[in-house]
Structure formats: C-alpha cells, structure tokens
Amino acid sequence: MIFKAIVSYDGTRYFGWQKTRMGPNIQEKIASAILQITGEQVLPEAASRTDRGVHAEGQVIQFNLNKEYEPHRLQRSLNAVLPSDIRIARLEFASADFHPTLDALAKEYHYRISLGPVQEPIDRLYAWHFHSPLDLEKMKIAANDLIGTHDFTALSNERSNEKEKDPLCKLMQIEIDCMDQGHLQLKITGNRFLYKMARNIAGILVYIGCGKLSQDCILSIIASRDRKKAGVTAPAHGLFLHKVFY
Amino acid sequence: MIFKAIVSYDGTRYFGWQKTRMGPNIQEKIASAILQITGEQVLPEAASRTDRGVHAEGQVIQFNLNKEYEPHRLQRSLNAVLPSDIRIARLEFASADFHPTLDALAKEYHYRISLGPVQEPIDRLYAWHFHSPLDLEKMKIAANDLIGTHDFTALSNERSNEKEKDPLCKLMQIEIDCMDQGHLQLKITGNRFLYKMARNIAGILVYIGCGKLSQDCILSIIASRDRKKAGVTAPAHGLFLHKVFY
Numbered sequence: 001m002i003f004k005a006i007v008s009y010d011g012t013r014y015f016g017w018q019k020t021r022m023g024p025n026i027q028e029k030i031a032s033a034i035l036q037i038t039g040e041q042v043l044p045e046a047a048s049r050t051d052r053g054v055h056a057e058g059q060v061i062q063f064n065l066n067k068e069y070e071p072h073r074l075q076r077s078l079n080a081v082l083p084s085d086i087r088i089a090r091l092e093f094a095s096a097d098f099h100p101t102l103d104a105l106a107k108e109y110h111y112r113i114s115l116g117p118v119q120e121p122i123d124r125l126y127a128w129h130f131h132s133p134l135d136l137e138k139m140k141i142a143a144n145d146l147i148g149t150h151d152f153t154a155l156s157n158e159r160s161n162e163k164e165k166d167p168l169c170k171l172m173q174i175e176i177d178c179m180d181q182g183h184l185q186l187k188i189t190g191n192r193f194l195y196k197m198a199r200n201i202a203g204i205l206v207y208i209g210c211g212k213l214s215q216d217c218i219l220s221i222i223a224s225r226d227r228k229k230a231g232v233t234a235p236a237h238g239l240f241l242h243k244v245f246y
Numbered sequence: 247m248i249f250k251a252i253v254s255y256d257g258t259r260y261f262g263w264q265k266t267r268m269g270p271n272i273q274e275k276i277a278s279a280i281l282q283i284t285g286e287q288v289l290p291e292a293a294s295r296t297d298r299g300v301h302a303e304g305q306v307i308q309f310n311l312n313k314e315y316e317p318h319r320l321q322r323s324l325n326a327v328l329p330s331d332i333r334i335a336r337l338e339f340a341s342a343d344f345h346p347t348l349d350a351l352a353k354e355y356h357y358r359i360s361l362g363p364v365q366e367p368i369d370r371l372y373a374w375h376f377h378s379p380l381d382l383e384k385m386k387i388a389a390n391d392l393i394g395t396h397d398f399t400a401l402s403n404e405r406s407n408e409k410e411k412d413p414l415c416k417l418m419q420i421e422i423d424c425m426d427q428g429h430l431q432l433k434i435t436g437n438r439f440l441y442k443m444a445r446n447i448a449g450i451l452v453y454i455g456c457g458k459l460s461q462d463c464i465l466s467i468i469a470s471r472d473r474k475k476a477g478v479t480a481p482a483h484g485l486f487l488h489k490v491f492y
Contacts (some may be wrong), residue, residue, distance in 0.1 A: 010367040055368060085367045120299060121256040122329045126368055 001068055004094035006074075007059040010085040012125050012237065016052045017059070019043065026050075030061065030078075032222035037077045040065050047100040048107060049233040053236030055126065057110075058089075058201070059242040062100045080171040083228040105211075106172060107193060109144045111186040112238050120182070127183065128202070128238035133185065134209030141201040142208045143186075145218035146201065148238055155201055156194030157233065164194055167225075174201070187242070200227075203222055207231035247314055250340035251321075253292075253305040258371050258483065262298045263305070265289065272296075275332055276324075278305065283323045286311050293346040294353060294489040297442070301372065303356075304335075304489040306346045307438065340436030352418060352491040353439060357432040358484045359446040366428070372427065372449070374484035380430065380455030388437055388454045389420035389432075391464035398472040399447040399449055402440030403479065410440055413471075420447070433488070445480045446473075454475035 007030070011018040019031075030044050044063040046080045050056055075091035082088070114120065114128040119129035149170040154162065175187040186205065188198055205222070214229055219228045252274070261269045265277075276290050276294055290309040296302055320336035328334070356372040360366065365375035395416040402410065423432040432451065434444055450467070451461040467475045 008366050008368075009366075010370075038317050057366060079364065084370055087364050087367050089364050089366075118254075118325065118333050119336050120303060120335075121333050122254075122372055124330055243363075 001065050001092045002096055002098060003063055003069075003071065003074075004092055004100070005044075005061050005063075005088050006090040007056060007061055007088045008089050009056050009059070010125070011050060011053050011055045013085065014052065016054065017046050017048070017050045025170065026056075026059075027085060029083060033078045033082045033111060034063060034065075036081050037074065038065055038067060038069065039129065040067070045100055047104050048193075048241050050234055050239075050241055054239045054241065055237075056241040057239050058108075060100045060104070060246075062098055062246045078218075100244070103246050104192075104244050106189055106191050107189060107241065108189045108243040109193070109198040110240040110242045111188065111198065111234060112240070113184040113186070113202075113206065114182055115184065116182050123183075125237055128235050130206055130210070132210045133207065135211070136178065136184075136209065138211075138215040139176050139205045139209040141215045142205060142218050143176060145216075146174055146222075147171050150222050151225060152197055152222070152228055153220050154193050154230045155197050155202070157196040157227065159195050167194065169194060169197070174205075176205070185193060196233055199236065199239055200230060202238065203232040203236035205231050206234065216228070247311050248340045248342055248344060248453050249309055249311065249317065249320070250338055250344060250346070251290075251307050251309075251334050252304060252336040253307055254300060254333045254335050255302050255305070256371070257296060257299050257301045259331065260298065262300065263292050263294070272302075272305075272332060276309075276330060279324045279328045280309060280311075282327050283320065284311055284313060284315065286313065291346055293350050294439075294487050296485075296487055297482055298375050300487065302484045302487040303484075304354075306350070306490040306492075307486050308340060308344055308346045309429070315400045319357060338392075346490070350490050352435055352437050353487065353489070354433060354435045355439070355444040355491040356452050356486040356488045357434065357444065357480060358486070359430040359432070359448075359452065360428055360431065362428050369429075371483055374452075376452055376456070378456040380452065382424065382430075382455065382456070384457075384461040385422050385455040387461045388464050389422060391462075392420055394469075395415050396468050397471060398435075398440050398443055398468070400473055400476045401450065403442040403446070403473065406443050407418045413440065415440060420451075422451070437471050442479055445482065445485055447481035448484065449478040450476050452480065 044061040047060040065095040071091045114123045114127040151167045153167045173189040265273045289306040315335045360369045360373040397413045399413045417436040419435040421457040
C-alpha cells in the first residue's frame with residue numbers, strides 16, 4: 001500500500017530532510033512515527049532533500065506499508081506522535097509507480113526577507129534580515145534574465161560528496177512580492193534545482209537590489225559558470241519548500 | 247535622562263513582562279542588558295504588563311539613566327547583549343514627565359488565528375489553531391456590539407492578587423481581517439484593557455464565529471457581568487501587543 005503525504009515542517013532544529021548521524025532530521029522523525037503507529041520499519045522518500053535549517057510547507061513524501069490503513073486515521077495518529085514542528089498536512093493513497101522525486105514536474109520555493117534596521121523577533125527564524133534598502137525594480141529586471149533554461153553552475157554550490165551531472169535547469173517564474181512595508185517574498189518556480197540554487201538565486205537578487213551587483217549582470221554570470229561571481233548564498237532559515245507539482 | 251523605547255519580543259519562553267521569581271521575564275532581561283551596558287541598575291516601566299506567552303511588536307517602556315547616552319548607540323549596544331527574542335526597535339529621549347502606562351491614550355492588540363484541519367508548524371507559537379470553520383460575518387456583527395464604553399467585567403478574569411477598581415473601558419475598533427485562506431487577524435483597539443480582556447474578546451468572537459454562541463449575545467453578556475457566560479479565554483500565544491498610542 002503506497003502512501004503520498006504533504007508534509008510541513010519548521011526546519012530550525014533539524015539537520016535537513018535526510019537521515020544523517022549529525023543530528024535530528026525530518027526523515028528519521030517521520031520513520032519513527034510510522035514505526036510507532038504501524039510497527040512497520042520504512043524510510044520515506046521525499047521530493048526534495050531540504051538542507052539544514054530550511055523549512056517546508058509542501059514537501060511531498062512517499063512510503064509503503066504492508067498492512068492497510070485508512071489515510072485520515074493514519075494521518076491523525078502520525079500527527080499525534082510527531083514532534084510539534086513536523087505535521088502531516090495531507091495523506092492519501094498513491095499509485096504503485098508514484099515516485100516523489102522522479103515524478104516531480106516542478107518545485108516552488110519561497111524565500112522570505114525582512115527589511116529595516118531591527119528585525120522583529122518572531123521573524124528571526126523564518127526570514128533573512130537584510131537592513132540595507134532594496135531596489136525592487138532592479139531585482140525584477142534581473143529576475144527576468146534568470147527565467148528560461150540555463151546552465152546554473154554559477155548559482156549552485158558543489159556538494160562535498162557528489163558531482164552534479166546535469167547543470168541545466170528551467171526556471172519558469174520568479175515573483176517578487178512586497179508583503180508589507182517590512183517583508184519581501186521571492187517565489188521561485190523551476191523544473192529542478194541544483195544544490196543551494198534557490199538560496200543562491202535569493203542571494204544574487206538581494207545583492208542586485210542593494211547595488212552590490214548590477215541589474216544586468218545575470219547573463220554574463222550564468223555564462224561564466226563561476227560561483228564566486230554570483231554573490232552570496234542566502235541563509236537557510238529564509239527558505240521554504242512551498243509546493244511540488246506533479 | 248529619561249529614555250522611551252519601543253520593544254518587540256517573542257513571548258514564548260517568558261513568564262510575561264513583569265519581574266517574577268517564577269522564571270524568565272522581559273523586564274529583568276532588559277534591566278540586565280541596561281546594567282551590562284551602562285553599569286546602572288534600573289527597572290524599566292512598561293505600557294502593558296503582557297502575560298506569560300504573549301508577544302509584543304510595540305511595547306513601550308521607560309527608564310531613567312544618570313549618565314548621558316546617544317540613543318542610537320545605546321540601542322545598538324542593548325540589542326547586542328539582549329537575547330535574540332527581545333529587540334529594542336526604537337530608542338529616544340523622553341520628556342521628564344513621560345510615563346508609559348499613565349500617558350497611554352489607547353492600545354492596539356492583534357490576535358492571530360490559523361484555520362484548517364492541520365496547523366502549519368511555523369504558526370504553532372504565534373497563532374491559535376482553531377479547526378472548525380468560522381463565520382466572519384457573524385463575528386463582525388458581534389464585534390460591532392463590543393464597540394463603545396461598557397463595563398467589561400464579563401470579559402475579564404480576576405487577578406489572584408488584586409481587585410479591578412474600574413471595569414469601564416472604551417473599545418474604539420475591532421477589525422477582523424482575513425490575511426489569506428488560512429489566517430485570521432483580529433485588531434482590537436481600546437483606551438484600556440482589563441486582565442485577559444483582549445484574549446476574552448478573541449475567545450467570545452471565535453465562539454460566535456463557530457456557532458457556540460449567538461451573534462447577538464454580546465450586549466446581554468456584558469450586562470450580566472458574568473465571566474462564565476462569555477465563552478473561552480483564547481490562548482496567550484495568539485496575542486500581540488501591536489501599538490501603544492500617546
């Protein structure tokens with residue numbers, strides 16, 4: 001019996017999605033909730049291996065149980081034993097061939113930024129505090145140059161343990177929304193994302209917004225394939241995996 | 247030298263504004279930051295004694311220092327030593343007769359509610375999760391009956407250690423905003439608030455919204471002066487002291 005779940009989490013205290021000996025991680029917490037409720041030992045697969053400190057509103061996971069369970073009851077039981085910073089927002093049956101990573105057509109990330117000289121304490125774990133003013137028009141012009149299919153090597157970091165084989169990604173949309181006077185939100189949708197690519201996109205757009213990089217630098221930086229030219233990696237705690245499209 | 251500061255805090259881990267032996271509190275944390283930076287022992291006064299777990303975006307405090315300090319530098323120094331869940335958002339000189347409680351003309355509280363079957367984990371410390379649907383129109387009609395000057399005994403709790411002398415308060419505004427599909431915010435402005443009155447207003451309006459109380463119950467409940475008729479006290483973690491007016 002294959003289950004598909006939408007999972008939300010506050011990533012603050014976790015070493016990311018993936019099982020690791022470094023410390024607490026989402027994958028093991030969910031596996032241990034499933035074990036506690038069903039007695040079955042499974043390791044759920046996720047659409048995206050979110051990094052340490054990254055949050056999710058719409059992570060999609062898959063797991064396979066031998067016994068039969070009614071999805072609503074299983075969802076309630078899992079939420080009753082999961083830590084309060086991880087929630088199963090939805091749970092349903094999936095077809096036998098469903099794979100959360102391979103079947104994903106696109107992912108939408110949100111990146112939150114809070115502006116002004118002093119950050120509101122309740123934003124401190126959920127938004128990057130940037131105190132210099134940002135020119136939204138410049139950021140929007142630059143964002144437009146990111147749309148389309150490019151070799152995004154300049155906007156990805158190397159993983160220590162593996163090489164990226166295919167650097168081509170297609171970005172469908174970058175929306176820059178002013179939530180209120182003090183908050184910006186970047187909505188970034190693409191067919192796939194290289195390692196730290198969403199945070200590097202947030203970083204380069206912020207550097208363009210504050211004038212550290214020019215609004216027309218994007219195409220030449222992409223062409224250079226040089227990470228060092230593309231500004232800063234925005235911190236993990238501003239990033240949310242918002243939705244996965246199938 | 248009298249200083250006036252606007253203070254924001256995440257009240258999650260505090261036993262409220264006021265100094266207490268029960269545990270950590272905002273007043274002592276700020277006093278200890280002032281001591282650390284200036285060497286002067288003062289106990290700041292606040293516009294509102296927020297309860298355990300209540301947050302603030304615009305608490306107003308006053309304190310008196312013997313030595314001279316440039317407000318911007320002092321603000322930066324205090325923020326450097328304060329815990330990250332308390333911030334001095336603004337600091338300025340105040341006139342010698344300024345008193346944050348006595349001079350306050352009005353206070354605006356915000357109360358946040360998240361709806362739907364499962365709460366987003368990042369809302370868990372900052373919004374009351376209420377899973378039954380709420381009828382906003384009924385809540386707005388009822389809110390209208392709360393506006394004006396009334397004896398608010400039915401919407402206040404008794405403090406264990408003191409009697410409320412004057413139960414008359416004037417509510418100027420209650421706005422009920424749908425932030426997005428999953429979030430409501432009540433904006434409640436009044437000249438003064440009795441103990442737990444803001445949370446009791448949120449509680450009665452939610453009970454009216456979900457049909458546990460009728461939309462036209464307000465005036466008779468106020469007239470009864472009976473706390474037991476007025477529904478539930480909404481939990482502390484949804485409440486924000488938003489602004490104090492002078």
